[in-house]
Amino acid sequence: MKQRILLSMLVGWMLSAALIAGQASAHYIYETERVYSSDDECTDVRSEVSHGSDDIGYERVDVYSKGHFTFDCAGTIWKSVNEIKAAADFYYESGGDFYVCHYSSWSYNSSPGTTHAFAIDWIGASPQCGATEYKTLGWGYVQQDGGPYWLGGGAYSGSTGHDLPA
């Protein structure tokens, strides 16, 4: 009986240690979501929050222009200059809620393509809004093929934020 208890404690301790080590080594958090889908076109957004090259914060948004070829949203749709746009909001966590710390202007594709990425790698000694957990809220839109509308939306970098130092 005593041995079983000791064994259970040992297994529990090892699992906890493995979990903590896993969290500590997670230097970036990202999520890709379909933010728009119709019979003709789809838009996917990948949002990321990481440590960055200077360890004080990195945010990135990728926008994918897609269409229905063979499978749902499996193909890509070519877009001309300034027909894909991305932007990033940096949200600050406090007490389980998130507040606006920073946001970017729109970033447009400067050459024809199917994917546009926008990233901010914060450098130097300046902190963002203090040491806490952050999320990137990425926005991505694609100009409708032959139409006036921007098709897309916004998505968080993940259900959990990323701890960043001051």
Added chain:
Amino acid sequence: MKEGQMSIMKRRLAGVPIVFIGFLVLTVFSATYAFAAINSQRESVDWIDPETGVVDIGKVPERLTVVNSDGERVGYMLSSNIVGPDAPRGVSEVFDFETDELVGHMVPMAGFTPLGQDPVYQSAIVTESTEGEGQVTTTIERWGPDGLIETTTTTTAKDAEAPAAE
């Protein structure tokens, strides 16, 4: 101890639980009230799907709480400035929670700037890249405390794309 004194002592002690319960009720009431007051400035995130992290544009609140570089809640900005495809994403006014008076501005790449002060931009490397047919066009902006320092644009073969920072 005499019988009379015991009787007086018992009566006095009998009142203790009532006083204690009263104190407890008051404490709980005060704590609840304080919690509600704090909550009135907390950011509701029910406009973001907890499962997918995708924004429901129809549920976005009119006001978004803003924090400064110390992580202090300094006021609110209108969500229409940064939410949705037609959001201008330029400089946004920030207002006091209670009085609705202007307290500062949110400036892209600088964050909250108090009224009467110049924006202090955070140093950063901003990368914008568009993936085209066999090639990637990349624009790199270098930002310092006074704003944009320099911009360089390069076009490289797709396989030569630099990996994202972590």
